Amino acid sequence: MTFKKTLLATTIAFMSANVSADITDSTFVLAAGDPLVSQQWHLQNTGQSGYSLSSGVAGNDLDIDFSHLMGIKGRGITVSVIDTGVEIAHPDLAANVVPGSINLSDGTDSPIDLNGHGTSVAGLIAAVESNGIGGRGVAPLANLIGFNYLSNQTVASWFVSHGLSEDFRQLDRFTDPRVFNQSYGSTPAVPQALDYVANPFTEVQDLVLQDITQNSHWGRGAVFVKSAGNSFGSYNTYYKGLPIQVLPYEDGVFYNNNGLPFHSSNISAENNNYWNLVVSATNAQGKLSSYSSVGSSVFLTAPGGEYGVNAPAMVTVDLMGCDNGMNQEGEHSNSLHGGSELDPNCDYNGVMNGTSSAAPNTSGAIATIMSANHALDSRTVRHLLATTARKTDADNTGVDLSFEDAAGELVTYNAIPAWQTNAAGYNYHHFYGLGAVDVDAAVYKALFTGVSLPKQQITQWKTTTSNVEIPDASLNGAQSTITNESALIVESVQVKLNIDHSRLRDLAIELVSPSGTRSVLMSARTGFLGGNEGGYTDAVMLNTHFYGEEAKGDWTLNVFDTDKGTSYTLGYNPQIGLIGFNSRNNEIAGVLKDWSIRIFGH
Incomplete structure (x- = not known):
């Protein structure tokens, strides 16, 4: 420099x-x-x-x-x-x-x-x-x-x-x-x-x-x-009192998660x-x-x-x-x-x-x-x-996920974007945050900094009831919008979700800012062993991708199902061998029931 x-x-x-x-x-x-x-x-x-x-x-x-x-x-x-x-x-x-x-x-x-x-x-x-x-x-x-x-x-x-x-x-x-x-x-x-x-x-x-x-x-x-x-590829937990290693399985290959993080x-x-x-x-x-x-x-x-x-x-x-x-x-x-x-x-x-x-x-x-x-x-x-x-790692291209949709067509979803520049001019990558x-x-x-940021403001949670279906294995996912009236500059955003779905590893969840910046809150193929009361129940996710953007306007949540039952989550313990989780596809469409958002900003 x-x-x-x-x-x-x-x-x-x-x-x-x-x-x-x-x-x-x-x-x-x-x-x-x-x-x-x-x-x-x-x-x-x-x-x-x-x-x-x-x-x-x-x-x-x-x-x-x-x-x-x-x-x-x-x-x-x-x-x-x-x-x-x-x-x-x-x-x-x-x-x-x-x-x-x-x-x-x-x-x-x-x-x-x-x-x-x-x-x-x-x-x-x-x-x-x-x-x-x-x-x-x-x-x-x-x-x-x-x-x-x-x-x-x-x-x-x-x-x-x-x-x-x-x-x-x-x-x-x-x-x-x-x-x-x-x-x-x-x-x-x-x-x-x-x-x-x-x-x-x-x-x-x-x-x-x-x-x-x-x-x-x-x-x-x-x-x-x-x-x-430290759980990009696998992680450890307990099942029926026994320690197990949890790992992905797709296309007949252990530890295959299509380049996506297995734990968020x-x-x-x-x-x-x-x-x-x-x-x-x-x-x-x-x-x-x-x-x-x-x-x-x-x-x-x-x-x-x-x-x-x-x-x-x-x-x-x-x-x-x-x-x-x-x-x-x-x-x-x-x-x-x-x-x-x-x-x-x-x-x-x-x-x-x-x-x-x-x-x-x-x-x-x-x-x-x-x-x-x-x-x-x-x-x-x-x-x-x-x-x-x-x-x-400026040339990192992110991860594209190809899958067969419910109609039998091969489709591609940009599951992890490459480096993006948000509307405020900040670089962002889901692997590296705002950078090194x-x-x-x-x-x-x-x-040479003598002035602090303006006083921080935190909005109240704003909630909308959506009740939108999430079709199985389709890029035509559920979509819902909340309008934020607070004229703040974003420092961070929290989202709280309620979703019914029997295979959470299939879901990709995105948030789009009023400026049009698309950010992945939860990537597909995350290795859950199950849902919380049938899916996501009051699950909170934090997002730093919108740093510096204007908060006022429409925030849109997108939820996609990216799998019709070809990928699985496995557990392994030497005493009991392999255990299968999420082995059955969701036959009934999931539902985005409701979601909330709050803004940390100034």
Whole structure:
């Protein structure tokens, strides 16, 4: 980018003596001092292998050159790691740990991590830089606190780890988190109903997230970052008390889902909650990571890598010692592991991946942006990320689904569009949201942003009763329209659905904005095991595709049935073998009963 080249050239004279840079060909080299940083491709991708068997493609990274050169690295921003815990004594984390961590098992200030996942997440966010060991974090000067929430999932633990004190009063210390990282999630096998009566805690969670997002830190608020999930091709659940792997089956081929995601990020209630910024994952080639869940609830994408064997994963902090964590003694395909010369004590690993990695990379990015301008409120930070996100995998053509309709004709449906530009000029792809996080571009804007977004408004749910048939295997689907009178600029849209249908995997659900932008709320071939009370019952879906568009006008919902019974959902358990789900086609047309919409905007 031109501004980066200019600023790199003009600021090089002001760099401190301990920062090493090579601006030949306008390429900034990260400061020395961490022996593993050269393999941390998510920070600066030069085509390295990350200790795996193959290399990435240069340039596919978070783009942090300018920010790190200028010393903008998260100082003064605290990130909360809500996870398996954090080994806060780790020598590459300890200097950035501040008071506030809690062991939710015993109330002490040591959130013991017996798994290593949370410790690796913390390392991606804010591992210490230039201390002669390991690598570094995206925001290596940020503060860290941690919670071992995943082994202590009580209501009280949720409140404490998500920003409330033990007596349920919001904290207001300077070191309280402005970023909350949630590298966890669920993969429901049936649609989830938004039912505050049956599940009042859901409403309380929503109110708490809203309050902290809007009102903490004297009105500047905080950002809750959420991983989209790791279930693109299959997922795991329980059937009659037994664990099963759930997978697609079509044309006589296992795991064949015609290139479509098998599990949508929009199914989980945590992912279709507006107050969570949902992130999908890319690999070191800048393409969708093979496992990453996707959907219209995804706001951004960030590096998550692959598995660290055949292709690069993340290089980050691990539990200390060769008997703990992901890096242990023995033979490994990742050359960093097993007590290597670079890491003889096995304190780091090269196999951390998943949207569990994309989320902390985004959290570190947000901490960096916030530290560039501490006055920015959380919505403005989100806006800067949206306006600076860049296309990745720009040639991705989406997915066309061909199927035989009820009349026996072969028809084609554009099930996942290629990159689209919405009516407000924002790029969008259902795999990548508004695009890849670009730290430098967002930081540059943050430095010169003095005005926050106008006050947010949230419309009431507006509902229409449709009772429109959904014909079997037909592109002549159900259609229904709601007119919105509120003259807002869209930040996000939520839709709530009630549909009767016996094979939800057949359905594709679209929303068309008043400006004519078509967006897929739920892609066809999603691997449900069944419906919720016969279909979708008060199922909520979030959409970020319409960011910046005008909300006033007609919003149209389209529902198509794309299969007359040729594709199936299977479950597998070694004890009981294969189990068939959705094996019978829906002989009676489904019905779009009613739907509702509400707008988050300004």
